[in-house]
Structure formats: structure tokens, C-alpha cells
Amino acid sequence: MSAGHTPQELLIAVVARLLEGCGHVAVGASSPIPGAAALLVRALSGGATRVSILGSTRNNFFTNGGTELFDCAAQGRIDAFFLGGGQIDGQANINLVGAGGEYPRHKVRWPGSFGSAFLYFVVPKVILFREEHTRRVFVPRVEFISAPGVSEPGVYRPGGPQAMVTPLCLFAFDRDRGRFRLASLHPGVTLEQVRDNTGFDFDVPDAVPTTAVPEPDRLDLLRNSIRGEIAEIYPRFAAGAFADAA
Amino acid sequence: MSAGHTPQELLIAVVARLLEGCGHVAVGASSPIPGAAALLVRALSGGATRVSILGSTRNNFFTNGGTELFDCAAQGRIDAFFLGGGQIDGQANINLVGAGGEYPRHKVRWPGSFGSAFLYFVVPKVILFREEHTRRVFVPRVEFISAPGVSEPGVYRPGGPQAMVTPLCLFAFDRDRGRFRLASLHPGVTLEQVRDNTGFDFDVPDAVPTTAVPEPDRLDLLRNSIRGEIAEIYPRFAAGAFADAA
């Protein structure tokens, strides 16, 4: 824990800033930090932001089966969603399938593409999130495109990647240029550290800001109220991710 | 009432014979005679025949809304259905839309085509049923084709018309030739009577059989048990269509 917050609390605060103003945030399975960030934004909005968390009973109001998340997104009712990837490249292509060797006999096989090649196209604000920032993950070119970061003109694509959050930094994504731009370095992280651990090229502004630390009122909310809510779905995460409440 | 049965009881018996062996019979709205016939066949089958009656609570088990009847038919789960028409022609084209003048400003406008141009294509055994046998109904050529009796080769059409029941006679339909054939004349009806009241040409076998009157055990079933079941949906029909039970 540095500067009065845990690493997880910092990432939650970074993601939360990206979600402000969203009417409806959906969060996929196995995503405690995005889930906590969405719940934080909902608390800050006084309930104006709606949150759907797959795997949660209390935060999942769907009544039309497994297709509803995707239908709902295609209707334009989901403003933000999260995706990750075993590999992610500089064009924001993501690979959730495998690496090494030839598909489908990859040396490493990941679970599969889930709804990525749909939600990445229709959700306006897709936030890429990985808790590992290494050259193993951030590659020059993914070995299998589960979902492409950008599409050719004429392809129906109201949605796409907006930003990427890692333990080292925040990237913004420029959809027109198909490139990441370093938006801020987390406290204590250097540009060289990011370059050393990133396998793709990205834009760097003349002055790189430092990621703002979590605001005290948000830390209070996280520790006093969100921790309990997220524990319904991720009890182990809730037990370890937060500093004690003041 | 002639020969110990009401006209309705005769028609119910004729329709019932066409339905024997069906696994699942569906009946649309405003169809008391087809409905009674379907319930009779179910009773005779010892429950092996399933009956779905639109508008009935007791005989309608659908749980997926208005689309389910059509989905169910397309899945191949409905063996028989009934259609009628303001006009029906010799190719078994049916018109549920209107007559006189130009569409859509017909002089006479009927309710509309409902699901005819779907069910006529996918239900194996469609029985045409009209309680009026006149040249007004049975025309040389319908003025609007709600659903065609036959389709060109290559058109997906596992279903189609099998027979037509009127107050005068029973027609069989030959799908390959696209023509009706007189199958039987109801008791007391002459061939000339049918010809005089039918605006289209049809085939006539050398010897035209007389429609069999309702079997006594079926009349018993109708009067003792089906009358009560059909009264749930058509109370006025149930009160007037059946002779008193013996």
C-alpha cells in the first residue's frame, strides 16, 4: 500500500473516472476491479447509474436468459463494458483464444472469445483492463483476433475501445488512428518501465501526467460501502483489496 | 336436424376424421367447429392427440407469447391447422384481406391475413373450413392472395392444404395438380347443388360417395363431454350446435 491506498483502490479509482456519466455499466464475469468501480460510480451518482454484474444476484435484473445482455447492448442500453485478453496489441485487437502454434492446436489455449466480437462493436465505451502489464500480454500483433480494435469503413460499429487500464498506466485509444496514447502514469511508474513492458508502439505526449490518487471521499465509500457490496460476488477479493476504513 | 344429428355435428364429425392420428392440432380464433372436432379427436385418442386452442385458457399451454404458435409450427410440432377466407379459389388460394376495387381501398375489407401466409407453408395438414358454400366465397380467382394454395418448385413448403370442408361437401386437394377433387357429398346434397354454388372448376370422380354420418359413439362423446369443453370458449355455439344427449 502506497500513499494511503492499495494498488486495487488506485485501479478502481482510475476505472471509475472513465465510467462517470454512464447510464448503464455492465460488468462481465471474473472482474472484481471493474465491478467495484461500477458500484462506486453508482454510489456517487445517487443511483442514476445502473450497474449489471454477471454472476451477481443482487446486481443482475435480467429476465430473458443468456441472450439478454447482448440484446440489451445492441439496443444501445449499455454505455460501458470491460474486455481483456490473453494478448492485446497496439491496434487494440484482443486475443482470448490462444497462442503458440496453429489455431486450433495452440500451445496455450484460453477459454474463448465469449461475447467480445459483439460487445466490442456495439458498446460505445469499452474499457480494456488487464492486471498484468508485460510483453507477454501487450504484444506487437495478437496471434488470434477474437475481436478487432478497429474496423474498416462501412462496418456497423457504434462501439469500440476507449481506454486501457493496467497496473502501470492508463492508455487512451484513438479510434481514427487505431493507436494507443499514454494518458497517465500511475504514481511511481516511469515511462521507461511502461516501454520496457509493452510490446507495441504507442503515442506519448510531451508531458505525461501522473494518475491522480483516489479522492478521500471515494476511498471512504470504497472501504465503508462498496467493499460489502462486492463481497457478495468476490468475497476473497473484498477481503484483500481494501485498506481498513478510517 | 336430419338423420339424428345437427348440421354442426355432421361437420364436426367430418373434420374429426381428417384429424385422426395427428399428434398436435392447433385451432385459431373464432373456430368452434374445428375446435370441437379437435377436442373430439383428443378424447378418442385417449390423450395421445394434443390440442391447442387460441383464446382458450384450459387448452392453451404456451408460455412464450404470441410468437410461440408460429415458432412451434415451424419446428414441425403442429400437425394440423385450420384456415378459411373471405374468398377461396380452385387453386386453394385464400383471401382474408378484401374484395372489390383496388387494394388497399377494397370495397369490402376483411380483418387481414393473420398467420395464414406462414402456417399454410409449414403445417403439414391445413384444413380449409367455411360455413358458407356460395359463389361469393368460392370464386374463380381470389382478388387478393393472403396465402397461395401451391408454390413454385424450390419454395420451402413442407405444409399446405389437404382438404376443404363446407356445409355441402368435402373436397380433397391435390397439391401436385393444384386442384380440388370432390371427396364426398353430405347427406341430401347433389352434385348440381355443389356445382351451382362453386365458382371454380374441380374434379369429380365417377362415383361420388356420400359423407358418412357421425358415428353414434362420437355423437355421445360430443353431446356428453365435448359440448362442455367447447362451452369454455364458445358458450353460444355450445348451446345451439348439439342435439340433446340421449
Next chain:
Amino acid sequence: MGNSTITDLDDLAARVPDGAQVVVPPDYSGVAMAATRALLRRGVRGLHLVAMPTSGLQADMLVGAGAVAMVEAASITMGEFGGAPCFVRALREGRIAMRDATCPALHSALQAGQKGAPFMPIRGLLGSDILAHRDDWRVIDNPFADGSDPVVLVPAIRPDVALFHAPLADREGNVWIGVRRELLVMAHAAHATLVTVERVQDENLLDDPRTAAGTIPALYVSAVAEAAQGAWPLQLWGHYGLDGEHLRTYVAQARSDEGFAAYMAEHVTGKAEAAE
């Protein structure tokens, strides 16, 4: 996109803009007749009415009052009470545009809207005059077939407004529709969903797994107004039957413009009903 608003009939009616594409359910499935009367009182105009897939009294009154520019339906009828008098008259006199369809084609088009799919293939229709008059539909050759297999495509329907009546809502705006799933599809596909209900209850419908299975979540519901007997003179499944005497009266009166005007004055714009 928080919870839906709990409001009153007049506010509900104010949320249907002139010229809107409005989807409504069949007579047996929960028709918002009280809201329709409020809509008529506010003098709505130019509606593109989509029956999902049929309509009766509601369509007939809206057409009779001159509120409708186009009707899209598989059928418009008063069922056992006869044809829909104002609809038939308006059609004959060329005062409304008509798009005849089949029930499953309309259901499929709405489901395409629900799924964000651009269109849906639908069997049948080939060789019909329904298809011949629909220049907004397309026929393609099924690209998965070995030989030729023509199939009709209908474009997605995403109505501006879905309007219907249901038995029950809760204070969050969740609406219980039981097995009447076409109402859920309507709410999913529409941009705004306006619902009247017999009753608003305090308990959240999603909290009980039995009621949750038949519930439209508030996310899809723009506004809910309480309207006891809100489907009258039509029926509400499981609650009340239709008012046959009233419907016979309506059909008799609506046979002429004068009779329809008298019906409207007595039952819609008159003082008694204005307090509805």
C-alpha cells in the same frame, strides 16, 4: 437510465409524440385503453400504429379520431363483434396508409429490433399479395441452401413507443406480464415503453423468482401509470373479461362518422371520462 417514472395517465399520454411509431398488443394481451382515451383527449396526430400482430378497438378508435397516418398489422378486427368500422371506412376512403403483414413476420421484425439485428428471415409469404405490396421487404436466396431457396427478409422494427396495460408493477417500475412475452419483446425493442397497470405494489417483483420470470425489468420501462380497469372495455387476462355490451354499442355507433363522434363525446372527451 435509472428507475422508471411512476406517473399519471395524462403525463403518459404526453410522452407519445405526434408522428410516433407506436407498437400495441392484440386485444387479449393487455391493451392500454384508458391511456388511449387520454391520448385521444390530448389530440395526438400522425401515428404509425404497429399492431403486434393484431389490434381491434384501440386501432379503430385512434383511426376514427384521425390520429393515425399508417397502420401496420396482420389483422384489424373487433373479433366476434364484427369488423373494425372506422378502420374499414378510413381504408376505403384512402385516409390511412396500410401495410398488411402476417403475424409471424411482425413478431420476427420486432425480435430483430430487440436483438439489434438489421433484419430477420421469415418463411412463407412467397407468392402472396402481402409480399407483392411490401416494397420495404426483400427476397434473397438463402445462402446456406444447396439449390435455390428464396426467403423473405423483413427489416427490424424499433418502435418509438411501446404502449400496453399489465396487471402489476412495483415502485421501481418493474412490470409483471406473466406468459404474455410479446409485451417483453415490445419493451425490449422500443425506444420508450409506456405502461398502465391495475396496481403498483411495494414489493420488488424481481425479488421473488416466481414473479421475476414474468417481469419486464424497469430498465426497459420509461413510465408507469396506475389505471384500474385500464383495459376496459377490453379484457385483461386473469383479471376481467371484455364488456360485450359496450363493444356491441361501440361497433353500432362507429358505423357512421356521426355515431363515432357521439361515442367519443360520451366516453372519451366527455366530462365523466376526463376525470379518469
Next chain:
Amino acid sequence: MGNSTITDLDDLAARVPDGAQVVVPPDYSGVAMAATRALLRRGVRGLHLVAMPTSGLQADMLVGAGAVAMVEAASITMGEFGGAPCFVRALREGRIAMRDATCPALHSALQAGQKGAPFMPIRGLLGSDILAHRDDWRVIDNPFADGSDPVVLVPAIRPDVALFHAPLADREGNVWIGVRRELLVMAHAAHATLVTVERVQDENLLDDPRTAAGTIPALYVSAVAEAAQGAWPLQLWGHYGLDGEHLRTYVAQARSDEGFAAYMAEHVTGKAEAAE
């Protein structure tokens, strides 16, 4: 096509022919694990397993036992317990064919099957390697668009068998699935639907409008077998959670062929389980 048969696990397993296309739900939605073990005991072979849209333990065990020729899925994973060991191994060794998909593409293909539609359009996918490897899918230009608008078509899935576990059935064979509507779509689309349930009750589920709203009618259900804890070691929504310790043991053992064989002997083909 009368009511569905109420039967036992072995009869249920006997109704899945070798080589059948079998559709199964995701781990959280009611997986028929007891029936899967019965299926493994009967030595089923050559299955074309369609996950709707994901699978975990069930797919892994079937693949591990050599019962599967092809897997079609948006994901095969044991979730928080890690990858699916037998699936990953079989894929790497080329022992199964794989059709990667997306969740909504699979849902749409199944809904096409439910509707008797030949195919369904599905957004996304363009530019992905999923599409590049699906020679059974097609791309057409949306005929309703003004300019070019390529869209992927997926052919309808009509599985031979749908297999799942639910909380409750009645003696007619109606099955209660609550909000887990993908199970209803599976039953509609499949030619045969085999269901295990925690309990068979006497009262007809369709008689109460609340339970009716979450019920698959018996028309769509071929056979039902009672199997208390029938999803174990997976969870059943609203009834019991997953058995994390058992799943961790499974994943550890299934990392090798020998370990998997030992697991099978102990938990599937062994004497204790044979009495299931």
C-alpha cells in the same frame, strides 16, 4: 406427442444417441451433471457438443472421456478454478474439432432454430479470426442498407438433444426454469429435450400464472428424470452453490490422463456413483 415421460437417469442417458448434436447450458444455468455421469457410464461416443454459449466441467469430462468429436462454444473454462484441462489437452493434441463462436452468435443461431428460420444475422465478428475459421458462416451485404453494410449470417442450430438440469417439474412433464430462458430456447429448438430436476411435484406448473411464466410446456420435453443435487458439483441457481473443493480436486486430477482416469473411477464409473 402426448405428455413427456417421467423416467430415470439411465433411461435418460440411453436417449442420447452416439454422434448426436447435444446442446448444454453454461455452468451457472443448470447443468445436468448426474445425467452426464450416467451418459459417461453408458459410454456415449462422437458427440457434437454445442455450449449455449459456454461450458465448463461438463464439456471437460465428456471430452476427457473421449465422448466428443466436436465442440462448438464461445468459451470452455472452469472459471475461477482455471482452464478446462481435458479440453485444452484434446485440442492441442488434435483429438477434437473446434468451432469457436461468440455468445450472441450461438444464441442467435439457436433462436433461428427455435423460429424455424434458416439463419440469423449477427452483428460484430467482421475482422475477427473467429469468422475467418467458420466456413459454415456467410457474410452478405445488408440488403436494407443504403451503402455497403456487410453482416454475418449464422445458420440455424436445431440440436438433436437439449440436456439440462432444473429445479422442478410436474407429473405432466412441464419444467420450471424461472428466468433462465436460454433453457426454454434450447427446448424449443431441439428435437429431443432431456431434463433432470431436483423434484417432481403433483401440482401442474401451468395452473399458477406465476409459475407458468417460467415454465417450459411438456410439449417440448421428451423425458424428465428426478435427480436430487443433479447439478453437483456445479451450482443450481436459487438452490445450492458449487462445490469448490470438489472442483479444485477435479482440475488438479484432470491435468493428466492418469489423474482423470482416477477421477472417473472414483466419481463416475465407481460403485458408489453407479447407484446414483
